[in-house]
Amino acid sequence: MTSLLPDKFIFTQSNLQTYVNCKHQFYLRYSQHFLWPSPASKDVLVFERDRQAGSRFHQLAHQLLLGLPAGNLARSAENDPDPRVQHWFEMFTRTVYRNLSGILFPEYTLTAKPGGIILSAKYDLLQEENGTYTIYDWKSSRKKPSKSWLEAQMQSKVFPLVLSLQPEISAGSPERRIRMVYWEVTEPEQPVVLEFGFGKLEQDRSEICELASQIQLSLPQDFEKTEDVQRCRYCVYRSYCNRPVEPASMEAYLSQEYLAAEEEEELLNGD
Numbered sequence: 001m002t003s004l005l006p007d008k009f010i011f012t013q014s015n016l017q018t019y020v021n022c023k024h025q026f027y028l029r030y031s032q033h034f035l036w037p038s039p040a041s042k043d044v045l046v047f048e049r050d051r052q053a054g055s056r057f058h059q060l061a062h063q064l065l066l067g068l069p070a071g072n073l074a075r076s077a078e079n080d081p082d083p084r085v086q087h088w089f090e091m092f093t094r095t096v097y098r099n100l101s102g103i104l105f106p107e108y109t110l111t112a113k114p115g116g117i118i119l120s121a122k123y124d125l126l127q128e129e130n131g132t133y134t135i136y137d138w139k140s141s142r143k144k145p146s147k148s149w150l151e152a153q154m155q156s157k158v159f160p161l162v163l164s165l166q167p168e169i170s171a172g173s174p175e176r177r178i179r180m181v182y183w184e185v186t187e188p189e190q191p192v193v194l195e196f197g198f199g200k201l202e203q204d205r206s207e208i209c210e211l212a213s214q215i216q217l218s219l220p221q222d223f224e225k226t227e228d229v230q231r232c233r234y235c236v237y238r239s240y241c242n243r244p245v246e247p248a249s250m251e252a253y254l255s256q257e258y259l260a261a262e263e264e265e266e267l268l269n270g271d
Contacts, residue, residue: 003216004031010111010118011212013158019215020154021231026215027223028237053082054140057185058124060089061138064097065106065125084185088140091188096136096181102129112165115209121162133169135159135180144184147192156180157204160196 003009004027019026028034060073070093077089105126112119125136137155150156160178163169169178178201182192225241232238 004218004220005216008118010120011158011208012120012122013153013155016158016208016211017154019211022226022235023218023223024225024241025235025237027220028240031220031223034237034240049082050140050142053080053085056080056082057085057088057092057140058138060085061092061097061124062107064093065100065104084140088185091185092138092183095188096183096191100127102127110162110166112162114161114165114205115212117209117212119158119162119208119212121159123159123163126163132177132179133163135163135178137180137182139182139184141184141186144186145192147194150182150192151194154208156194157208160194161201161204161208164196164201 009030015026015030018029060077064070064073074089074093077086080086105123105128107122107124108126109120109122111121123135124138127134127136137159160180164178178196180194180196182194184191226232232241235241
């Protein structure tokens with residue numbers, strides 16, 4: 001059977017989460033490459049302002065981790081047209097950045113091939129210290145997601161798995177640990193920390209490989225629309241689906257958990 005995807009299709013937390021949320025959206029975006037005809041929110045200008053502010057904060061954090069002078073970056077943040085960027089950057093330097101040590105890999109991309117698929121992850125920051133590998137992810141959401149919701153997201157499964165499959169880690173001593181830290185601007189002193197043991201990583205590997213196989217073997221009619229019609233209010237493809245729902249307001253869009261972690265990452269990084 002011929003797959004609807006390219007032979008060397010790269011699976012990511014983003015496209016896998018899209019498939020989990022709505023198979024039809026995955027089909028429109030990654031198989032048919034349809035453009036986004038509808039705004040994600042009624043408040044398009046506010047939405048774009050938030051996206052750009054988050055992107056500029058990520059850039060400042062990246063530059064700081066690369067070793068650029070903190071004073072220069074602080075002045076850049078101070079002169080940013082959105083005052084939130086300065087606040088976020090100050091919180092970042094006072095909390096997580098102040099406590100970083102070990103070997104750091106900012107804006108780092110890794111790839112693995114579990115089950116023969118190509119699986120890729122782009123990390124805001126990887127840290128290695130005394131045999132422990134920590135994945136950091138910076139978030140500028142308006143509402144901090146719950147830990148249980150974050151645990152269920154594909155980002156929290158793909159990122160640790162790809163890291164664990166790197167030869168220098170998989171061949172290492174069994175006491176090596178992997179954890180993931182979500183640092184959220186709304187609660188900078190209380191990051192969400194997830195721990196990953198061998199059993200959890202194997203479980204996630206099985207789930208991801210099964211999803212990828214399901215996608216590769218699917219026919220066009222298999223990419224069904226989500227049964228959760230409320231999701232359609234937050235979907236940029238809704239005009240293709242003959243579901244006459246109104247787009248969500250900006251407040252509703254960013255204050256609930258339909259905005260998945262990987263969607264937010266795309267908005268911030270233009271992925």
